[in-house]
Amino acid sequence: MENPVQNSPALLPQSKLCIVGMGWFPNRPGGLNRYVYDLTHTLAQQGNYVELCATDVPNDSSIANLELIHLADSQASLIQRWQSARHNFAQRHRPQVDAVNLHFSLYSFPVLSQLPQDCPITFTFHGPWADESQREGSNLLGVFGKKWLEQRVYQRCDQFIVLSQAFGEILHRRYHVPWEKIQRIPGGINLTRFQANLTRRQARNLLGFPLDRPVLFTPRRLVQRMGIDKLLDALVVIKRQVPEVWLAIAGKGSQRSTLERQVQDLNLTDHVKFLGYVPDDQLPLCYQAADLTVVPSQMLEGFGLILLESLACGTPVLATPVGGMPEILQPFCPQLLTTDTSTGSISARIIELLCNLSLLPDRQACREYATTHFDWEMIAPQILQSLLL
Structure with a gap:
């Protein structure tokens, strides 16, 4: 596994990115949703064009170059969510992007066939979804289905980002992803939102x-x-x-x-x-x-x-x-x-x-x-x- 990039380039050309997440933060709290929310907003504020595709997103973004793509209503049935995700993803305004970043297999799977063939596709691994479900009491059929989805999505990806060495080990051992495709970059924190400004x-x-x-x-x-x-x-x-x-x-x-x-x-x-x-x-x-x-x-x-x-x-x-x-x-x-x-x-x-x-x-x-x-x-x-x- 490669070490994290130590020094960010002083200037990067404006890039066009498609990022597929899970749900809209803060309406749907959680570590993955917060991570994607902060990442997309920071990248957009730094001058990149970013499409955030997720469930339950609002109609408009407050940031000019952050476009929100509503994939589906999270309360709909799974089949309805997948059908909606395929349809809405196909209606994106800018089908040509420089890179695709996937974050959650459930909503990455229905759009796999629509991903561009000529740009890198990176999956940010937030955890073993199937294993987490099993530990929380899901039935074996559901666990098997989630593991199958994860493997199908990972097969389509060129490279992977993990937030820790520990999850790099899981990605390599449980999903057989080669180390040379895995890079560790830690998560970030919004220092404006989280401050030490009160006694x-x-x-x-x-x-x-x-x-x-x-x-x-x-x-x-x-x-x-x-x-x-x-x-x-x-x-x-x-x-x-x-x-x-x-x-x-x-x-x-x-x-x-x-x-x-x-x-x-x-x-x-x-x-x-x-x-x-x-x-x-x-x-x-x-x-x-x-x-x-x-x-x-x-x-x-x-x-x-x-x-x-x-x-x-x-x-x-x-x-x-x-x-x-x-x-x-x-x-x-x-x-x-x-x-x-x-x-x-x-x-x-x-x-x-x-x-x-x-x-x-x-x-x-x-x-x-x-x-x-x-x-x-x-x-x-x-x-x-x-x-x-």
Whole structure:
């Protein structure tokens, strides 16, 4: 696997790009949708013509050279979505582009036959879709169908981008993609949206968070592999050493009712608050209100954009050593990684950090690390250069 491009070219000629994503952010939150949204907007703002093809996109873009192509209504049946995607993709205003960048197999598959033959096609691998579905309880037929779709799409691609070495390994091992076709380029962060512009007390006042308690924050989809259940179990141990600890959980998902019962069973009602879905403009407030962000993922965490969001807001983030997260935190502050994914490891490290706050990097160090290494203004030209190869 090639190393990431270290130095972006000072000037690149204006390029015409077609990018096929999944859904429209922020109406459909999630790491993939946020990544595609930020990438396309940054590339367009840097002077490139960009077509973003995805479900549920609005009619118009606020950026002159970003064209939005509505592929389908995400609530329609699969057959209707594919038929709509084929039809709407064929109606694009500029069929000739310099490069195509695919991000999600479900909506890349129906347009494969319409992709141009004379330009490079790159797939940005955000994770093993079929494997993730299996871990979240999908039936075997559905898992098989997703794996088949992934393989068909990947066969059409000339090269691949991964956000971490960890997912490069999965792409190579599970899908037999040669290393020479894989390039690692980390994800980016919008430093204008995610800022460290409030004191912790100011942020807590605005959100109604407790002012005088140690606050943990975790923004996660409430599904099994995200590890919220392990974090709640860890909280039982943590509160013995840090009695006033308080956890805010942002996000929605199929496990919410199960997790709420767990909170009651563990007598954590006074220590946990479920925030539900938090709008994008409120997330920076939540990060800035916390003493520590916690990402207790158990598996399949390809990169961890949440880590960048928290650091950009000046708040240190503790993560399990899963997927690409160690690649972000190890060079910055190894103490922000747990030993493993177990409840004991999570609780021990949080206790250590909350009882020894001097071990945590300060607000300026967190922000500076995100700014230096993960600014979208720097990452987007690296991706553009890779797409055009």
